[in-house]
């Protein structure tokens with residue numbers, strides 16, 4: 519199973535429209551992949567709090583339509599990262615969208631743990647409450663977003679719901695990059711699952727982004743890691759590795775709590 523992560527530069531000098539078109543073209547070049555992943559809040563940037571309300575969209579908005587067409591044209595599963603969603607209740611959510619190869623919006627996930635450190639996201643956005651898994655032909659994905667990476671109980675819940683790989687779009691800042699790679703590897707090792715963690719590049723709202731998107735195998739080995747700039751990582755995953763490692767070293771079966 520071939521997966522590609524597009525680490526997008528979210529600098530504020532590019533308009534949302536231009537970035538959306540550019541990302542659509544990048545996705546269409548990845549026809550040989552089975553799954554393409556984008557980062558968190560890539561239309562605006564995860565720390566551009568003042569843009570969230572203005573750029574919020576519904577699940578049938580401009581970004582969702584553009585991503586649906588790109589997924590269909592490329593014939594791939596697309597985890598289109600997250601958008602600032604304007605919910606039916608009027609509240610904002612940090613919502614990830616997953617499109618099937620025929621362009622259908624198959625799943626969406628509202629980020630559960632809002633980033634509360636600088637108050638921005640936690641004040642502006644509502645919290646999701648539902649765990650979301652995405653059964654693909656060869657393995658099941660569990661969805662999480664950025665700050666969620668710090669909360670292992672979410673990932674354990676996703677494993678209990680059948681996940682073999684976690685997809686984590688992010689807008690992780692450079693100043694905590696050491697945590698990013700460490701946590702991605704920890705979630706992989708403790709759950710014996712692949713981790714596909716796709717971050718952003720560039721600087722927005724004065725926050726330099728870490729980049730360094732990473733794919734980790736179920737043994738905790740880093741299969742591929744991006745540099746700091748815009749880049750696409752492509753990796754071949756072996757779904758059997760999850761089952762083999764879980765059988766050969768059955769730590770998940772020894773859980774007490």
Ligand SMILES: NC(=O)CCC(=O)C(=O)O
Pocket residue numbers: 558564633663664665666668688689690691694697
């Ligand atoms: N967008 C985010 O969730 C930021 C998370 C972060 O900066 C951290 O966990 O550190």
